[in-house]
Amino acid sequence: MARRRQAVTIRHVAADAGVSLQTVSRVINRETGVRPEMIARVQEAIDRLGYVPSIAAQRMRGSRSYLIVALNDRERTIADWQARQGTDWIDQMLLGSMLTCAEHGYRMIVELVDTHNDHVVRELKAAIAALQPDGVILTPPHSENPLIIRLLEAQGISFARIGSLHEGAGFALTMDDERAARLATEHLLAFGHRRIGFIAGSSDYALSDWRVTGWQAAMATAGQGVDGLMARGDFGYASGRAAAIALLDTADPPTAIIASNDQMALATLEACRERGLAIPQDVSLISFDNTPIVRFTHPPLTAIDQPIAEVAARAVELIIADLAGEEASEQPIVVPAKLVLRQSTAPCRPASQAIGRTSEE
Incomplete structure (x- = not known):
């Protein structure tokens, strides 16, 4: 029966490096006041012996758990x-x-x-x-x-x-969620959109309301109202779908929508397709998160990339x-x-030119 290999301890390291146990402990715990040459000597011994500090032992000594x-x-x-x-x-x-x-x-x-x-x-x-x-x-x-x-x-x-x-x-x-929402809104405003819908996230998250504030501020600066243009979800797909339907089925639907995360943006994309609305020809769409999936949708989604x-x-x-x-x-x-531009946003077109929309002429 093979004998279990004896574990290397801090005493072995101290003996190999020719220093005290206290010095080895100070090096392991990255304490200040240890000379660089001493740190190098102890580290060489640690590497040579393959010593791995025991978290349990460190705790018993009252040092950090790391x-x-x-x-x-x-x-x-x-x-x-x-x-x-x-x-x-x-x-x-x-x-x-x-x-x-x-x-x-x-x-x-x-x-x-x-x-x-x-x-x-x-x-x-x-x-x-x-x-x-x-x-x-x-x-x-x-x-x-x-x-x-x-x-x-x-x-x-x-x-x-x-x-x-x-x-x-x-x-x-x-x-900086508020600024991020402003960036998204200003991008759409620059494309001539004036009815920009916003699908907010769960109110359990403070950042949800920061994003709403950013959207509202950008719209106010541009002299645009926001009445009837916000719906709230909970960051889940189903809630995003319900919010998108609520916005799209109004008498005067938005020509662009910002969704507060990718799941709700994907739901919005699907809701638009069900109504025969093309992205971005009829409705421009921007998402938050920028998870990998939004790069492979059709079209790829413009998105706020969170660092x-x-x-x-x-x-x-x-x-x-x-x-x-x-x-x-x-x-x-x-x-x-930052805002990552892809193919889901475009200049706003008059309702009479929009595919899938009806207009009274």
């Missing part, structure tokens, strides 16, 4: 997974956060928490007790949940709030800098979105 936990909305995430609709938001968040964590010797773990659950505090306390994270990233709608924010603040855990503008504990980061990976990476950097005692950056941190 874990950062991202809290994502359980209900919506699981629903998307079960529907096999893809979760590009999570993919991009993990891309930015995991790579940045790895650069600094940290690990990223995702926990799903239902922010509407009466037991959210109990669930979060259990997760914190089990994982003992050094930092937490809150994604919408958790980033606006006062129960979660107060709990993290009380426990002294460094955390970042993606999609939040509120002052207070934690680092607030935003993708999710960049924001998540910045959130990790802020937490790690805070743990190192560095001075906090000015809040909120704004990472602007």
Whole structure:
């Protein structure tokens, strides 16, 4: 029977490098005040021996866990997974956060928490007790949940709030949703559209109303009203379809529509086709998110591209800098979105020329 290989410990590293246990510990925990040549010597010993720090041992010594936990909305995430609709938001968040964590010797773990659950505090306390994270990233709608924010603040855990503008504990980061909606609206206004519909997302998310505000502001600047031009969904396909139908079946339907995410934009595309309306000849369409699927629709959709990976990476950097005692950056941190132009928007045509529309002449 083969004997189990003896695990390399911190004592082996210290002996190999010819330094004290304390010095090795300080290097592993990235503490300040260690000479560069000493860091290099210890790291060479670590690499040579193949030493891997034990998270359990680090915790017993009262040092950091080198874990950062991202809290994502359980209900919506699981629903998307079960529907096999893809979760590009999570993919991009993990891309930015995991790579940045790895650069600094940290690990990223995702926990799903239902922010509407009466037991959210109990669930979060259990997760914190089990994982003992050094930092937490809150994604919408958790980033606006006062129960979660107060709990993290009380426990002294460094955390970042993606999609939040509120002052207070934690680092607030935003993708400037209001400006993004203005960009989309101004693009359509420049094409001569005046009746620009807007399909808003769930009111559970503060960013939904920021986008509505951006659309309203751009319309007001152009001297255009918005009465009867907004419908609200919940970011799901079915709600987007219902909202699009409500807009398209009005007596004076919009000539362009902005949908607050890709699922609702796809539903709008289908609703237009059912009515014999061509995109973009009859109705111009802009989406938020810019997930891969909108590049392969017919036509490919113009979309607001949200820098999710960049924001998540910045959130990790802020937490790690805070743990190192560095001075906090000015809040909120704004990472602007951009408008990606494709083939779903075009100059507004008179109703008498529009395919699928009727007009009284």
